[in-house]
Amino acid sequence: MMWKFSLPVIFLAAVVCACKHADDPAKSSHEAAHVHGTPKDWKFTLPAGNVAAGRKLFIEAECHKCHEIAGEKFPDIAREKGDVGPELAQMAGLHPAEYLAESIINPNAVIDHDAKEKGYLGDDGHSKMPSYNDTLTITQLADLTAYLTSLKNRDGHKQ
Template sequence: MKALIPFAVVLTLAGCDKGADSPRGFSLPEGNPSKGEQVFMKYQCLACHSLKGYNTDNIEPELANRVLLGGNVSQIKTYAELVTSVINPSHKIAQNYIPSEVSDDQGHSKMRNYNDAMTVSELVDLVAFLQPQYQLVPFKRTDYPIYLP
């Protein structure tokens, strides 16, 4: 039993990303979702995005097809992921879209860069507004009927 302990430690350490660029230690102060909604409108996120409950009829589109925000996800959307999507959008390009519609020839996101415009407080509130727009829907296993001969 004792001999197994170092082995378990190695496995645990290997399982987590300890690099300087890992999300370890990341924590946001509590944001205000209703202020976040104002931030969302102020920066005209709806020019390129759609979000359930928000009308885009009177907003000039900046993309051929708006990229959906919120909705059902099989894995919880973390604050870290949302902050990354806003301040470093090319880190991970949204899936399920035609690449040329959402990124340029070099693979950079077509998302606008707000890093020199948005305050940190605005970012924190924005993320507090966005996170609950994603609903976790656990992956549903398909139950196949058992046919008995």
């Protein structure tokens, strides 16, 4: 008679334990991360871009309105007071591609200590450069970054 009552109790306990383990997302995601963890020393690498397409996009997006590039000639464009950004050939030699890409899609990610004095910040303390996070595709970002990183190989602007 005791087996009659013990068997359903054991079955119910097993079901509850199984459900509890399956419903614990923290535990299962932690276990998945352990099994499929991020490789040691992993970092994001931007896909290779097309330099010529990046230069074309630099012009189409009117980046040259605020940024000069030593040795480059761009179409004339009416500059407004306060249109300013760093000269980019020198920047290419100072930073990796991923840093330049982040500066394009999130210009407030890193603000230099002298940005205010150089006129790069608005009255609100944020970069005057607009974010291109919602307007560029990954391919466009890779192309634009490829163009910018290609500038570091120019005389006088090597790393």
